[in-house]
Amino acid sequence: MISPQFISRVTLRRDIVESFDAYPFCLPSVRTFEYLDMHPKVTYVVGENGSGKSTLLEAIAVSMGFNAEGGSKHFNFGTHRSHSDLHRYLRIAKGFRRPRTGYFLRAESFYNVASEIDKLDAEPVDAPRIIEGYGGVSLHHQSHGESFLALMTQRFTG
Numbered sequence: 660m661i662s663p664q665f666i667s668r669v670t671l672r673r674d675i676v677e678s679f680d681a682y683p684f685c686l687p688s689v690r691t692f693e694y695l696d697m698h699p700k701v702t703y704v705v706g707e708n709g710s711g712k713s714t715l716l717e718a719i720a721v722s723m724g725f726n727a728e729g730g731s732k733h734f735n736f737g738t739h740r741s742h743s744d745l746h747r748y749l750r751i752a753k754g755f756r757r758p759r760t761g762y763f764l765r766a767e768s769f770y771n772v773a774s775e776i777d778k779l780d781a782e783p784v785d786a787p788r789i790i791e792g793y794g795g796v797s798l799h800h801q802s803h804g805e806s807f808l809a810l811m812t813q814r815f816t817g
């Protein structure tokens with residue numbers, strides 16, 4: 660049956676991995692990874708610090724067309740290219756429904772997303788400012804918690 664989920668399963672194409680001795684394939688969570696079935700409502704990935712959670716989530720996000728440092732699909736910036744090539748080895752099983760919008764919310768680099776919004780809004784283009792979609796106040800002029808709440812309440816509507 661075709662799944663109503665946006666993503667139903669993430670599979671590691673183990674057959675095309677050259678070596679499981681090098682990063683990121685040497686990580687314990689990747690070395691034994693075969694596939695992950697996404698829960699219809701929400702999937703939690705739990706593990707110790709350094710076990711590979713962010714590496715996997717980042718690879719899924721990049722496979723889905725998101726920027727490795729986060730944001731919506733329109734963001735295409737990189738302050739520090741640190742993401743692995745794991746995304747090239749994933750097969751993403753998608754359902755029949757297509758998301759109308761999406762967002763890779765990444766705590767450790769949300770600061771860079773805020774900087775990118777300020778930078779793009781400073782450019783002289785005849786279009787509404789991006790920050791208007793976040794409530795109109797620069798995310799850098801708000802506390803960490805306030806900026807996250809602005810994202811939740813203003814940007815993530817519906």
Ligand SMILES: Nc1ncnc2c1ncn2[C@@H]1O[C@H](COP(=O)(O)OP(=O)(O)OP(=O)(O)O)[C@@H](O)[C@H]1O
Nearest residue numbers: 682686706707708709710711712713714715741742
């Ligand atoms: N570019 C890199 N090259 C080599 N090793 C890396 C690189 N980036 C991360 N690592 C290593 O990969 C491991 C997994 O990192 P990752 O960020 O995925 O962990 P995590 O499970 O998200 O941890 P945390 O709970 O602390 O956020 C870490 O041990 C880290 O040192």
Ligand SMILES: [Mg+2]
Nearest residue numbers: 709712713714
């Ligand atoms: Mg992490």
